Amino acid sequence: MFTNIVGEYMTNNDKKFLKVLNQDENDIKSISKEMNISYLITKILLNRGIKNKKDIEKFLNPTYDDFHDPFLLNDMKLASKRIMEAIELDEKIWIYGDYDVDGVTSTSLLVNFFFQIGIKVQFYIPNRHSEGYGLNKSAIDYIKMQKGNLIITVDCGITSISEADYANEIGIDMIITDHHTPSESLPKAIAVINPSRHDSTYPFKKLAGVGVAFKLVQAVSFEFEIEVDYLSLLPIVAIGTVADIVDLIDENRLIVKKGLDLIKETSNLGIKSLIEVTGL
Structure with missing residues (x-):
């Protein structure tokens, strides 16, 4: 041809x-x-x-049926099980994000999702200038002081081996969700969810960080036997996916196409405000 x-x-x-x-x-x-x-x-x-x-x-x-099964990602079952346990025990869950658009939308996605299902979580986004990218021990200490029990990272953590070890030492469990390239060894966390893992067999490797966080949302929704609220959540995922300049194919194409359509009718106040100030 x-x-x-x-x-x-x-x-x-x-x-x-x-x-x-x-x-x-x-x-x-x-x-x-x-x-x-x-x-x-x-x-x-x-x-x-x-x-x-x-x-x-x-x-x-594309249709929502074209999404891949989130449990095809390594450690996803371990992650969803630990989150369910934290909810049952009324433990304090912290979302640890990043300061770029992918990291902020990832954080927003999980905070909004847990709020929807009646779970209050805290979040931490490091200061770009004083803390830099990724996990740091001072931030983990702060979360410990706030009696945090479980940290879920978004768009970071895949190379934070010493930080994960430190969290283990002081009694904080960690679930890592990321899309960046891992080093030879993975952090010692409860779960490490990343389609770029060397041993990953997930059908699509090019999700943005917010896309990986969204797969966690799908998995936890399955555990709760509830439908994913695409109307309020997918526009957030679409914004982060576009901003991270990933290939718009496979699940990324589905996220962006559906998410942009839903932006027009979203109830998300932050997105509504963005639309208003940009004149869109």
């Missing part, structure tokens, strides 16, 4: 060469007609390697 062609263009008076893909016109026209989509959209999809009818339909019109 594809043939490589070489074109040339000019920039700063220097001749450059650009390799592009060209498809058979009959293939484009046939798929365009069969799928009832424009010639241009068809060509773009083919250029992106989305070739057959099933893949095109899934890309253009």
Whole structure:
């Protein structure tokens, strides 16, 4: 179907060469007609390697059923079990985030979700200038002083081996959710949820941090036997996913497409305020 062609263009008076893909016109026209989509959209999809009818339909019109099972992520069952235990024992749960958009939306997502199911949690976002990125022992000490029992990290923690050891030493359990590349060893936590783990068999590796946090929401919702409130939560996940500049394919495509649609009717006051001040 594809043939490589070489074109040339000019920039700063220097001749450059650009390799592009060209498809058979009959293939484009046939798929365009069969799928009832424009010639241009068809060509773009083919250029992106989305070739057959099933893949095109899934890309253009994803459904919530296209989400992968959250329990396919390593340690997800351990994480949901520990969270349920913390809730039953009325332990203090802390969400430990990051100061960028992915980290803040991840934190917001979990705080909002737990609030919806009647669980009050605390959150900690380190100061960009005085603390820097990721877990630090002073913050863990502070959470201990506040009688915290369980820390759930979002968008950080995958390389915080010494910090996880310290939390263990002072009696705080930790669940790590992250999407960054791990080192050779994983932190010693109750659960380490990351599709980028070297031993991960999860079908999609490119979730943003907020996407990984959302998989935890799905898993805990399953344990509680409740439906995920997509209307209020998915717009938050979509904002963080877009801001983290991850590939908009597979679950990321589903998150962003559905999330942007729901932003128009969300009840989330923060998002409503953002829409108002930006004139959207």
